[in-house]
Amino acid sequence: MIRILIVEDEKSISDLIKINLTDAGYSCFCAFDGNEAADMLESESFDLVLLDIMLPKINGYELMEYIRPMEIPVIFISAKSETYDKVRGLKLGAEDYLTKPFEIIELLARVETVLRRYNKNLSVLTEDDVVIDINSHTVKKNGELIPLTVKEFDLLLLLVQNKNIALFREKIFERVWHESYIGDSRTIDLHIQRLRKKLGWEKKIVAVYKIGYRLEG
Template identity: 35%
Template structure:
């Protein structure tokens, strides 16, 4: 199956060129000019690679990168008219896999597309378990059709677990990702917030079905 590519570009002429080029190389393509709509598509649909223009109408491309990197590792190639070294460094620091400056040749771009698709094997994002659904764009959690209020920390913890479904996450890994490295070796922070998540999301918090403890190691989301 050919890899699906999402094009996020608000210039109509450039968007049309990119879509035509990718389809010529047999790639299914979805295209957007607004960052929020593109994010919403990423949540619900399979995408294997993103071509991102930094100059979007509704939000800055750098901010868009930072937001999606909270919940997906889909490869992103930035395509930008910004030639400054600082823009490139910032994009790479924010999670871009590659950076192409305009103007560029069709052959160069397709070579970079092929290279990034080879390097990263697509992993589907799982944003649901049992009766729980998580929307990483709107920062909403729904259980059995009703919205569940989570604190910012609880939401980040749940999102981390959902990004690593069926993987054991150590206390220190969770602490570094959610609280920061200054909180390493403070497992009580994780225990308290996991207990709160279980109270809100598990039918039987005392015997959780999904939010599992791995004794002496950490936690796992079992689906």
């Protein structure tokens, strides 16, 4: 399982990130200051570090210098939104820089992208009795192959990776169809109906009024 270290001194933010990444299938660990993070990095192995900048004891920039020789990918997550700060973080070796406040769906997408870049992303996801193999692009329910179209597969993957999160129609359309949303929801609704029927998830994929859809776990 992919192991992610969350280095964030605000517990509410740390908990929010941990809950959502855990729901997405990652194994998460938390450090609340730079010293604690350095100790954990020295004694344990991680596949990705999510790193705040303004940390007690050792700040994120200083900790990045310590992490860099380990060749562990790092995503900075910080309230510092100036271009200078972003450039500094990237020049220190971070793979990405996400500014607070952020949407969980964007964080999950960036985590997935960085892990894929390092060939560390999860290739198999399980949700109840459904197994999704990303590499082979196949879906099985109770061991039986379920035929899905490319868009149905991409939509299912998006829902599973964002379980218990209400996804706006705009985000769904942009992530699955890779186009700007123009207000026509019939395409999304049709694909949702097909997924529900094929997987027997009529009550699991729920409509969220005036927002879009959510996969309940």
